[in-house]
Amino acid sequence: MAINVHQLKIFHTVARSGSFSRAAAELLISQPSVSIQVGDLERQFGTDLFEQVGKHVRLTEAGRVLDGYAARILALIDETRVAMDEVKGLRRGRLLLGATPTPGTYLLPALLGRFKEQYPSIEISLRLADTRRIQEMLLQHQLDLGVIGGSVSFPDLEAAVLLNDELVLVVAPSHPFAALPSVRVADLAGEPFILRERGSGNREAADEALHRAGVHVTPVFEVEGAEMVKQAVAANLGISILSRCAVELEVAAGRLRIVPIEGLRIERAISLLSRRDPRLPRVAQAFLEMIRPQALTRPQSDAIITAS
Numbered sequence: 001m002a003i004n005v006h007q008l009k010i011f012h013t014v015a016r017s018g019s020f021s022r023a024a025a026e027l028l029i030s031q032p033s034v035s036i037q038v039g040d041l042e043r044q045f046g047t048d049l050f051e052q053v054g055k056h057v058r059l060t061e062a063g064r065v066l067d068g069y070a071a072r073i074l075a076l077i078d079e080t081r082v083a084m085d086e087v088k089g090l091r092r093g094r095l096l097l098g099a100t101p102t103p104g105t106y107l108l109p110a111l112l113g114r115f116k117e118q119y120p121s122i123e124i125s126l127r128l129a130d131t132r133r134i135q136e137m138l139l140q141h142q143l144d145l146g147v148i149g150g151s152v153s154f155p156d157l158e159a160a161v162l163l164n165d166e167l168v169l170v171v172a173p174s175h176p177f178a179a180l181p182s183v184r185v186a187d188l189a190g191e192p193f194i195l196r197e198r199g200s201g202n203r204e205a206a207d208e209a210l211h212r213a214g215v216h217v218t219p220v221f222e223v224e225g226a227e228m229v230k231q232a233v234a235a236n237l238g239i240s241i242l243s244r245c246a247v248e249l250e251v252a253a254g255r256l257r258i259v260p261i262e263g264l265r266i267e268r269a270i271s272l273l274s275r276r277d278p279r280l281p282r283v284a285q286a287f288l289e290m291i292r293p294q295a296l297t298r299p300q301s302d303a304i305i306t307a308s
Contacts, residue, residue: 003044005077010037011049012070015063018056041066093283094123098134098143100150100201101225102165103270106245108147115287122283130199138275144284146273149243150201159271160292166244167205167266168258172236175257182260185213192220192238194229202226205268206241213264230256241266 013023014034024031042049049063059067087093095115099108104126112124127134127143131150135157137143152159169188171177177187188210195217196203210217220238223229226246233240234255250256272291274280280288 004037004040005073007037007041008070009074010034011041012067012074014038014050014057015059015067015070018058020057088282090119090122090283090286092121093119093281094125095281095283095287096125096127096142096144097147097287098127098129098137098145099147100131100134101128102149102202102243102246103147103162104128105226106243107162107270111291115290118290119283119286130197131201131204132199135273138273141275144274144281145287147270148201148273149268149270150204152271152273156276157273158276159269159273161269161271162291163270164267165270167202167209167241167268168244168247169239169261170230170233170242170247170251170256171239171259172234173254173257174236175239177239177259178257180259182262184262185215185264188215188217188239188261191217193217194221194223194232194238194240195219196226196229196242197222197224201268202241202243205266209241209264209266 010023010027010029013026014020017023017026020034020038021031024034027034038049045062045066047062048060049066050057051060083092097108097112098104105128108126112126116122116124127137129137131148132153134143134146134148135152135154138146139154139156146157147162149165169177169183177183195206221232223232226242229240229242230247230250232238234250244258247256247258251258272288274284274288
């Protein structure tokens with residue numbers, strides 16, 4: 001049985017006012033229309049909802065039960081309208097954001113802080129995963145937006161470059177390289193490397209850069225996440241290539257050293273991904289609008305290797 005919300009509102013108004021005529025005046029409709037709508041409800045439920053008491057009407061037992069539900073249903077409808085207005089005005093809502101570990105750990109917190117200042121009631125969910133998984137979750141509508149440091153694999157996604165992230169050679173202060181102003185590419189051969197896990201954007205960029213430079217390395221450790229790589233390098237278990245933004249604190253504290261590589265500069269694009277879909281949630285659109293003024297609009301690339 002389909003219940004007509006308009007009829008419920010008329011019924012509830014009659015119940016509250018105790019009069020068909022007063023309900024009609026309040027709702028700006030005719031009294032016969034009120035009687036017809038209430039009569040339709042009574043036929044649907046197969047019972048009387050009002051009884052006449054002098055010039056007024058009062059609820060029957062069935063009417064009192066229905067009025068309790070009608071009040072709750074109408075209140076939920078009003079609450080729904082308010083909630084939708086708040087979402088449109090970004091006074092509430094949820095941003096589902098995914099990122100690869102480096103931008104998710106070292107770049108996004110500052111951006112999300114700015115976003116929360118503008119929209120303090122918006123709930124933010126941040127998922128960290130590898131480059132391909134972030135893209136898959138976007139396509140499956142499990143995320144609204146993604147930020148990655150790797151290549152885009154799917155044509156249904158579009159990317160805007162946020163910044164070019166420099167990858168640098170890092171060593172322990174006790175490593176012989178730490179005392180040098182720079183090293184040659186050939187010096188890297190034979191060194192024990194500690195690299196990120198395969199599938200990470202950092203690993204892809206480092207592998208490609210070393211391969212193009214003619215250096216073939218076999219890592220002594222493959223570690224998931226930059227934090228573990230930094231700990232291993234600081235313990236002088238090997239050297240690594242990491243994002244400059246990921247090692248700034250350790251370098252400032254003297255736990256790691258950055259050593260320039262002569263003739264080799266490694267960069268990769270950190271990109272903001274979205275579906276090629278004009279129906280993005282309003283919250284996601286607001287985040288895009290905040291970020292886009294500082295984003296470059298050029299094709300996204302995985303690793304940019306330039307000679308200095």
